[in-house]
Amino acid sequence: MEANRTADVQSNVAGQEQRSQFSAYRALRLLETSLVHVILVIGALAFIFPFYWLIITSIKSNAELFIWPPTLIPRTVELFHYGDALQEVPILRYMGNSTYLTVLNLIGVLISSSLVAFGFTRYHVPGSRILFAALLATMMLPHHVTMIPLFLVFRALGWVDTFRPLWVPAFLGNAFFIFLLRQFFASIPSELFDAARIDGSSEFGQYWRIMLPLSKPALTTVAIFQFQWTWNDFLNPLIYINSQSKKTIALGLQDFYKSQTTVEWQQLMAASVLMVAPVVLVFFFLQRYFIEGIALTGLKG
Amino acid sequence: MGALNEPMVKPSFFKGMRGRDTLWFYIFISPWLAGFLLLYFGPMIASLILSLTNYSVLLPTKFVGLYNFEQMIKDQLLTISIWNTVYYAGLSVPLGTVIALLLAVFLNREDIWGRSFFRSAYYIPSIMPIVAVSILWIWLLQPRYGLINSFLNLLSIRGPNWLGDPAWAKTGLVLMSLTGIGTSFVIFLAALQGVPRHLYEAAELDGANAVQKFFNVTVPMISPSIFFVLVIGFINSFQVFTQAYIMTEGGPADSTLFYVLYLYRQAFNYFKMGYASAMAWFLFIVIVILTVIQFRLSSRWVHYGS
Numbered sequence A: 001m002e003a004n005r006t007a008d009v010q011s012n013v014a015g016q017e018q019r020s021q022f023s024a025y026r027a028l029r030l031l032e033t034s035l036v037h038v039i040l041v042i043g044a045l046a047f048i049f050p051f052y053w054l055i056i057t058s059i060k061s062n063a064e065l066f067i068w069p070p071t072l073i074p075r076t077v078e079l080f081h082y083g084d085a086l087q088e089v090p091i092l093r094y095m096g097n098s099t100y101l102t103v104l105n106l107i108g109v110l111i112s113s114s115l116v117a118f119g120f121t122r123y124h125v126p127g128s129r130i131l132f133a134a135l136l137a138t139m140m141l142p143h144h145v146t147m148i149p150l151f152l153v154f155r156a157l158g159w160v161d162t163f164r165p166l167w168v169p170a171f172l173g174n175a176f177f178i179f180l181l182r183q184f185f186a187s188i189p190s191e192l193f194d195a196a197r198i199d200g201s202s203e204f205g206q207y208w209r210i211m212l213p214l215s216k217p218a219l220t221t222v223a224i225f226q227f228q229w230t231w232n233d234f235l236n237p238l239i240y241i242n243s244q245s246k247k248t249i250a251l252g253l254q255d256f257y258k259s260q261t262t263v264e265w266q267q268l269m270a271a272s273v274l275m276v277a278p279v280v281l282v283f284f285f286l287q288r289y290f291i292e293g294i295a296l297t298g299l300k301g
Numbered sequence B: 001m002g003a004l005n006e007p008m009v010k011p012s013f014f015k016g017m018r019g020r021d022t023l024w025f026y027i028f029i030s031p032w033l034a035g036f037l038l039l040y041f042g043p044m045i046a047s048l049i050l051s052l053t054n055y056s057v058l059l060p061t062k063f064v065g066l067y068n069f070e071q072m073i074k075d076q077l078l079t080i081s082i083w084n085t086v087y088y089a090g091l092s093v094p095l096g097t098v099i100a101l102l103l104a105v106f107l108n109r110e111d112i113w114g115r116s117f118f119r120s121a122y123y124i125p126s127i128m129p130i131v132a133v134s135i136l137w138i139w140l141l142q143p144r145y146g147l148i149n150s151f152l153n154l155l156s157i158r159g160p161n162w163l164g165d166p167a168w169a170k171t172g173l174v175l176m177s178l179t180g181i182g183t184s185f186v187i188f189l190a191a192l193q194g195v196p197r198h199l200y201e202a203a204e205l206d207g208a209n210a211v212q213k214f215f216n217v218t219v220p221m222i223s224p225s226i227f228f229v230l231v232i233g234f235i236n237s238f239q240v241f242t243q244a245y246i247m248t249e250g251g252p253a254d255s256t257l258f259y260v261l262y263l264y265r266q267a268f269n270y271f272k273m274g275y276a277s278a279m280a281w282f283l284f285i286v287i288v289i290l291t292v293i294q295f296r297l298s299s300r301w302v303h304y305g306s
Helices: A002-014 A016-059 A080-088 A091-122 A128-138 A143-156 A164-172 A175-185 A191-198 A203-214 A216-232 A235-240 A249-259 A265-298 B006-050 B067-074 B076-107 B115-127 B130-140 B147-154 B169-180 B182-193 B197-205 B210-221 B223-237 B242-248 B259-269 B273-301
Strands: none
Touching (some): A016 A080, A016 A265, A016 B076, A016 B130, A016 B147, A016 B169, A080 A091, A080 A265, A091 A128, A091 A164, A091 A175, A091 A203, A091 A249, A091 A265, A091 B006, A128 A175, A128 B006, A143 A164, A143 A235, A143 B259, A143 B273, A164 A235, A175 A216, A191 A203, A203 A216, A203 B006, A216 A249, A216 A265, A249 A265, A249 B130, A265 B130, A265 B182, B067 B273, B076 B115, B076 B169, B076 B223, B076 B259, B115 B169, B115 B182, B130 B169, B130 B242, B169 B242, B182 B223, B197 B210, B210 B223, B223 B273, B242 B259, B259 B273
């Protein structure tokens, strides 16, 4: 656009005889635009096509699955693979467990992280800077360093093969979310809280009645990240859960694949579709919070 | 606060406030403080102590000093796992960063239709559950009927037996990782929107073409983001685990035995928790050193625009 405008000015100055040169420039410009679109479309296909493939594999017939070249639009639609998969493994049970853990993690992380972020935003007391630096430093610590001692502690508490190791830590805050929320809280004028304090509002009242209602977008961002992490987490359930009845969907799906002697691709893909579906739904309803969340932390980090 | 009372009241008032603030500060941050001590600091110290013992569920525990670290140097499989991890990260991070950057630059043009569609398309694979994506990619990389080899066949290329061939398994995983660059892409897109238009206009007046503008305006202006994406990318791919655990189980012939997978096996399959803790500390130190070195280097060439 800018270049076009510049070109416009130039062509006006240069006069009529350069008109043909100008249209050649326009044609080149059009060609470039089309080329960029072609690249973007190829890119989008590369990203999206695997998921299209996931869905159509889950409804193809056995005969159609193993032909060459593969059919891009399935000739048969066999929905019974979903029923078979549900019968083969307790997928709904797994999804129920994952939902239960997601809800507990959401409650824990929203309460604890917002309280802590409020503390770090509102009170500048001796030591608060050092503690905030310590908080940022924990984001660098790989989970694998603390994984083994934590396992030993939770085992000593008798928490192995219970849900507790998978949700109790959420109530003790999460450094990434505290950082994200503090970034957001800092943008809310502190005069609001000073005024409320003079009006006799308690400290907790300022947090609950002023900060939280004003921070819904940031809290939504926290919630969708936590949802995604709990729903997708594999390593922690792998370490802590043994019983069939307590498996999460991530662990259960992996188990389903590993337990098959001959791989039933349609059933596996059907189970995968069921695991992916909630994530896709959340994305489509709340996608702007995903993008904003990254901008809020990624850029200022 | 009346002006008359000020000299008398102010000090004690503020002193009171200060004390009250300190109290409230600690009340509000208490969940994190407990978490820091119980979930980070405590376990970190415990892990350091464990790394100096032969702790295992099976044997009586002894203090062994740096024995675990000496063993690590001699451990052939550990060397292989480090090589695999470096190879994977060295391929997937730069490639992923370049692709994310190019897509963001193309999408940031003003003459693009359907921008929000493209943005969603590039972003969404990165939030998909890794377990489901891994299982999908086992099927995509299937040597005969998989989508990838079918496509290669169309171009008259005979695709390899991806996950079954030690020479190709890591490449297969890198290929899969390239669809998960959504976060980097969004970071670049946001950074590009912060580059002032007038810099491009100035470059155009100087007769710069698209490629020159990219290298002389775009790259220097968004270098903090490029740098951030690279560092985070390396830190994350050094910890690659789930894909290898599900898709290849470290094989074939240990070609996808990555560092954290090997660490997991030492800890939870062989119960050599002392040795695994030593491995975890080595990873931690590498990550810290990497972060520090790259931040130092970055201050030389990264341009922080005002």
